[in-house]
Each structure stands twice: as structure tokens, then as C-alpha cells.
Amino acid sequence: MEWxxxxxxxxxxxxxxxxxLLPEYVLLLFFLLGLVIDLxxxxxxxxxxxxxxxxxxxxxxxxxxxxIPNQNQQLFNGMLLLNNKTIIFKLLLTLVSFIFLLYSLxxxxxxxxxxxxxxxxxxxxxxALNMLCMSSHLxxxxxxxxxxxxxxxxxxxxxxxxxxxxxxxxxxxxxxxxASALLLYGISLLYGFSGTLLLLDPNFLAAFAKAPMPIIAxxxxxxxxxxxxxIAAVPFHFYAPDVYQGTSATTLVLLSIAPKIAGYAMFANFxxxxxxxxxxxQLFWPMYNWETTLSVIASVTIILGSFVAISQTNIKRLMxxxxxAQSGFLLMGLIGYTAIGLVALxxxxxxxxxxxxxxxxxxxxxxQQHEAFxxxxxxxxxxxxxxxxxxxVIVFASLIxxxxxxxxxxxxxxxxxxxxxxxxxxxxxxxxxxxxxAIGSIISLFYYFKIVRNMFMREETWVKVSSEEQxxxxxxxxxxxxxxxxxxxxxxxxxxxxxxxxx
Numbered sequence: 001m002e003w004x005x006x007x008x009x010x011x012x013x014x015x016x017x018x019x020x021l022l023p024e025y026v027l028l029l030f031f032l033l034g035l036v037i038d039l040x041x042x043x044x045x046x047x048x049x050x051x052x053x054x055x056x057x058x059x060x061x062x063x064x065x066x067x068i069p070n071q072n073q074q075l076f077n078g079m080l081l082l083n084n085k086t087i088i089f090k091l092l093l094t095l096v097s098f099i100f101l102l103y104s105l106x107x108x109x110x111x112x113x114x115x116x117x118x119x120x121x122x123x124x125x126x127x128a129l130n131m132l133c134m135s136s137h138l139x140x141x142x143x144x145x146x147x148x149x150x151x152x153x154x155x156x157x158x159x160x161x162x163x164x165x166x167x168x169x170x171x172x173x174x175x176x177x178x179a180s181a182l183l184l185y186g187i188s189l190l191y192g193f194s195g196t197l198l199l200l201d202p203n204f205l206a207a208f209a210k211a212p213m214p215i216i217a218x219x220x221x222x223x224x225x226x227x228x229x230x231i232a233a234v235p236f237h238f239y240a241p242d243v244y245q246g247t248s249a250t251t252l253v254l255l256s257i258a259p260k261i262a263g264y265a266m267f268a269n270f271x272x273x274x275x276x277x278x279x280x281x282q283l284f285w286p287m288y289n290w291e292t293t294l295s296v297i298a299s300v301t302i303i304l305g306s307f308v309a310i311s312q313t314n315i316k317r318l319m320x321x322x323x324x325a326q327s328g329f330l331l332m333g334l335i336g337y338t339a340i341g342l343v344a345l346x347x348x349x350x351x352x353x354x355x356x357x358x359x360x361x362x363x364x365x366x367x368q369q370h371e372a373f374x375x376x377x378x379x380x381x382x383x384x385x386x387x388x389x390x391x392x393v394i395v396f397a398s399l400i401x402x403x404x405x406x407x408x409x410x411x412x413x414x415x416x417x418x419x420x421x422x423x424x425x426x427x428x429x430x431x432x433x434x435x436x437x438a439i440g441s442i443i444s445l446f447y448y449f450k451i452v453r454n455m456f457m458r459e460e461t462w463v464k465v466s467s468e469e470q471x472x473x474x475x476x477x478x479x480x481x482x483x484x485x486x487x488x489x490x491x492x493x494x495x496x497x498x499x500x501x502x503x
Contacts, residue, residue, distance in 0.1 A: 017075035020065070020082050023058040023090070024130060027123035030054025034120025048119045052101050055123065059094040062087060070502055074136070078198045081136035081269065084501040088346050089133040089265040092353055093258055097126050099357045099480075100254040106472045107250045108368055115158055122254075125151040129258055133265035138187045138197040141266060145183070145226065148259055149176045155255055156247050168246025175229065175239040183226025189219035199273040220288055227270070230263030233327045234301040241312075244320035249364035252316070253357050256323055261349055264330060268342065275337040291421065294335045295429035301328030302433075302440040309447040313375050315363055318447060322399070325440055326352065332414045332437060335430055336421025339502070344417040346498050348410035351487070355398050355407055358480045362392045365472060378451055379458040387473055389455045391481050396448040398484050401441045405488040411441065413495070 030051060037047055065087055073082040101122055104110050110118055128147035135141040153176065156169045191197050193211035194204050208216065229236040244252060274290060305325030312318035330352070333345025365388055366372040370381060382389040398405035415434060422430040487494055 017080070020073055020075055023062040023065070024127050026058040026061060027054060027127050027130075030057075031120055031123040031127075034116070034123070038116040038120060042116075047116055048101060048105050051119050051122055052098065055094055055098045055101065055126070058123070058126070059091060059098070062090050062094060066501060074200065075134070078200050079137045079140045080131070080134040081200070082134055085268070085342065085346075086133045086265060088498065088501060089261060089349075090130050092261050092346075092349055093126060093129045093133070096254065096257045096261070096353050096357060097122055099353075099361075099476075100250075100258075103253055103357075103361050103364070103472070103476055104250055106476070107248070107364065109248060110250065117154075118158055121151065121154065125155075125254075125258070129262040132262040133269075135266060136199050136269055138190065138199065141270070142180075142184060142187060145230065145266070146180060148230070148262060149180065152176075152255055152259055155251055156243060158251070166246075168242045172239050172243045175236070179226050179229030179236055182222045186219045186222025186225070189215060190223065193219070199270065204273060216288060223270070224293070227263060227267050228297065231260050231267070231327050231330070232324055233297055233331065234304050234324070237301070237304070237324045237327075240324060241317045241320040244316040244323075245314055247316075249316065249360045249367055252319075253360045253364070256319075256360060257353055257356050260323075260327065260330075261353070264334075264345065264349065267334060268337075268345070271334060271337050290337075291335055291425055291427050292429045294331055295427070295433040298328045298331035298335065299429075299433045299436040301325065301331065302436050303328075306440040306443040306447075310443065310450075312447070315373060315375065315378070315451070318375075318451075319359065319363070322444065322447065323356070325444065326356075326399075328440065329411065329414055329437060332418045332433060335418055335433065336424060338417060338420055338424070340413070340420055341417035342502055343495065343498050344410070344413035346502070347413055347491075347495055350494065351398070351406040351410040351484075354480050354484050354487075355395055358395045358477055358484065359392070359399065361472070361477050361480075362388055362395065365477075375450060375454055378454040381455045388477075391473065391477055392455070393452055394481050394484065396452060398488065400444045400448055403488065404485070406484045406491070407488070409488055409491040409495075411437075 030053070033054075034047055034051060037050070065082065066084055070084040074080075075082060101119065104118065125148075128144060128151055131140070132144035132148055135144050153169065153173050156172055187197070190208065193215060194208035196204050196207070198204065211219075225236060228234070229239075232240045244256070247255065271290065274288070302325050305321045305323070305328060309318050309321035309325065312321060330345060330348060333341045333348065335341065366378070366381065366385070369388075370377065370384060372378050372381065394405065398407035401407045401411040415437065418430055418434050418437075421427075422434070
């Protein structure tokens with residue numbers, strides 16, 4: 001009788017849960033439509049437009065799921081968790097996927113190769129990313145992470161047209177397999193001592209705390225390895241420069257942003273079960289020093305990414321190391337796991353979507369228009385494409401964190417969140433991270449300025465000038481740059497909105 005009641009409760013929970021996955025149903029439907037169209041109508045021009053419509057409809061239904069006050073919906077008996085925080089992550093993923101599809105329509109290389117999968121796999125990829133954002137069970141985390149990784153490998157493979165691209169894809173897969181193996185081993189250790197895989201289980205920490213401290217440290221460190229791979233943080237960052245260099249800049253509009261957003265959503269969900277609020281103060285589980293761990297990783301990530309970026313001559317490798325440094329900045333939002341830290345993280349992820357997508361769209365534009373792949377190829381490009389050069393300077397200024405752009409506001413909030421975490425814990429490693437982040441921001445001036453110097457202050461070299469129109473700059477990149485300026489000058493609206501949603 002007891003088993004029957006448990007089974008009945010499980011079935012009822014599952015029946016209720018399905019209605020909360022309406023955005024994912026829409027994405028699945030449009031993926032199937034795209035698959036059918038590709039089977040019967042080769043090289044259909046309707047396919048990308050259809051996928052854009054699917055993302056727009058899915059994003060609309062995702063937005064409708066926002067609830068005030070913020071409520072936790074445990075789906076499928078705790079396998080997935082839906083609340084306003086995860087919905088914001090999902091909306092950010094929908095936004096970057098929409099920008100990627102829209103820009104792909106202008107990429108001549110995509111048009112020439114006529115790869116239908118490049119378009120209709122996006123909704124399926126977004127389903128995997130959304131599931132990773134909502135995962136609150138170690139099995140669902142692992143399965144979603146593997147799905148995201150498979151689609152990431154697939155998009156790198158779609159860009160293979162020469163030897164270096166194939167090498168980049170192989171390195172990506174091998175490092176991914178290593179990170180997955182470490183994560184799975186860490187999950188098995190955690191399960192062996194806690195007796196549960198459900199992070200929301202009230203007995204989870206109490207059972208896990210009975211394990212020997214070395215086992216606790218080992219299992220959490222192994223799980224951390226899988227997370228760090230997804231966000232390209234030290235020491236699991238090695239694949240990023242080769243993958244960036246071997247992949248088209250258009251593809252990087254998606255791959256450099258979307259998995260990172262989902263990775264931080266997964267990381268935040270995992271840390272939430274180790275966080276407690278006592279007398280209005282947020283504290284971590286005392287048996288494992290998360291603050292020191294995250295502070296050290298963030299500091300090393302910022303230092304390595306910033307200093308190695310200076311020596312790069314290939315634009316995409318430079319952007320890869322700059323992205324690694326950005327991962328260190330984003331980790332600052334998770335130090336202490338405070339309310340202001342989550343707001344700072346979500347706000348900077350929104351800024352990161354705008355800045356990084358605009359940067360890679362402009363880099364892709366220079367690749368197509370002028371065959372500019374290395375720093376030397378950017379010499380004098382302001383005389384050939386003045387508007388694109390000016391837009392790229394604005395984007396770089398925002399990535400550095402200069403006012404009055406959105407990057408400045410985002411970094412200011414991250415610094416404030418870290419300082420609040422330091423005041424609460426008096427942990428010197430947190431203060432060191434703040435100091436490191438300040439140095440990293442200064443260093444970023446040098447490697448971004450190298451590109452700007454070549455564009456504006458060096459004699460032009462021979463460049464290929466395409467006869468293609470510059471409409472992509474006016475209709476795609478310019479609105480994003482305007483948003484970077486607008487939300488930098490008037491940041492209170494978006495910050496207050498995020499605060500109201502996750503309060």
C-alpha cells in the first residue's frame with residue numbers, strides 16, 4: 001500500500017509538471033518542422049525564418065511563466081526546479097540564440113555551404129540549455145550537461161572545413177569527455193555518502209556531513225571540475241583558445257555565450273543547497289569553504305586570461321583568453337551567494353550577451369569583408385569600414401568596464417557584491433579577488449587597445465573589400481551597441497527589475 005501511494009504521488013507530480021514545459025514543447029515542435037522541411041525541401045529559405053519564429057514564441061511563453069512573488073516549482077518530483085531566477089537565465093539563452101540565428105542569415109559562408117542543420121538544431125540546443133538551467137537533481141544535471149556538450153561539439157564540427165578546425169573539434173571533445181568523467185565520479189562519491197541525488201532533499205547535507213572531510217573535498221572538487229569546464233574557467237580552460245580559433249566567428253556568437261550562461265545557472269542551483277540565511281545574513285555550509293575556493297578560482301582565472309591575452313596575435317584566440325578572464329569576473333557574483341551577488345551575476349550576464357555577441361558579429365564582419373583574422377590584418381581598417389571600427393571600439397570599451405557603458409555598471413555591481421561578501425565573512429581571499437579583478441580590468445585595456453591601435457593608428461595593409469552591403473551593421477549590430485550605451489547610462493531599470501523578480 002505504501003509503494004502504491006508513493007507511485008500515485010509520483011504520477012500526479014509528473015502530470016502537473018508537464019504544463020510548465022510549454023516553451024520546450026514549442027521548441028521541439030519547431031525543430032521537428034525544420035527536420036521535415038529539410039527532408040522534403042532542400043535548401044529552403046523559409047527554414048531560418050521558421051526557427052526565428054519558434055524562438056520568439058518560446059521566449060514569449062517563457063516570459064509568461066514569471067511569477068510575482070517568486071515561487072519555486074519543483075517539477076518531476078524534484079528533477080527540475082522552475083523559479084524566476086531560472087526563467088531569467090532561460091530568457092537570456094533565448095535572446096542569444098535569436099541573435100545568433102538572425103546574424104547567421106547574413107553570413108555568406110553559411111549560405112554557400114547550405115547546412116540546414118545549422119538552423120534547425122538551434123531549438124533542440126536551446127531545450128538542452130533550458131534543462132540545464134532548471135536541473136536540481138544530480139542525474140538531470142549530468143544528462144543536461146551531456147546534451148549541451150553534444151550540441152556544442154556538433155556546432156564546432158559543422159564549421160570543419162580545414163585541418164585546424166578538425167583539430168579544435170577533437171580537443172573540445174577530449175577535454176569534454178575528461179570533464180564529464182570527473183563530474184560523474186564526483187556525483188557517485190556524493191551519492192555514496194549522502195544517499196540521495198536530489199539537491200533539494202532536506203536530509204542531503206545532514207547525511208553528506210557524516211562523510212570524512214577528505215571525501216567531501218574530493219567529491220565536491222570533482223563535481224566542480226565539470227562545472228568549470230562549461231564556463232571555461234581555470235584549470236579547465238585549455239580547449240577554449242583552439243576551439244575559438246578553429247570555429248567561425250558567427251558560430252562563436254552562440255558557443256561563446258550560451259553554454260556559459262547555462263553553466264552559471266547550473267552552478268548557482270548547485271550552490272543554493274549549500275547556502276543558508278541566518279539573521280538576514282547569507283552563509284555557506286561551514287564544512288566546505290566555498291568562498292575561498294571560488295575566490296581562488298576567480299582570481300587565477302582573471303590573472304591567466306588577462307596576461308595570456310596580451311601575447312595573442314590571432315583575434316579569436318585573444319577573445320578566447322579575454323572570455324576566460326570574463327569567466328573570472330562572473331564567478332565574483334557567486335562568492336558568498338548573496339542576493340546582491342545573484343543580481344550582479346544576472347545583470348552582468350545580460351551585459352555579456354550584448355557585448356560578446358556584438359564583438360563576434362563585428363569580428364565575423366571583418367572576416368567576411370576584409371579577410372581579417374590576425375592583428376596585422378586590422379591595420380588601417382577604420383579607413384575601409386569606419387562605422388564597424390567605431391562600433392567595435394565601443395564594444396571593447398564596455399568589455400573593459402569603462403563608463404558610460406553597460407560593462408562598467410555590470411562590473412561595479414560585481415565588485416560591490418564581492419565586497420559585501422568580504423564584509424560578511426572577513427575572508428582575505430575575497431579581498432584578494434577584488435584586487436585581482438581591478439588589475440585584470442586595467443590589463444584588459446592593453447590587449448583590447450592593440451586591436452584599436454591597429455585599426456586607427458597603423459598604416460593600412462592590402463585588404464580584400466567585399467561588395468556586400470553594410471546593412472548588417474545598421475540592422476543588427478547598431479541596435480545592440482545602442483542598448484550597451486542605454487543600459488550603461490540608465491542601468492536602474494534593468495537592475496530594479498531583476499531585483500523584483502528574484503526577491
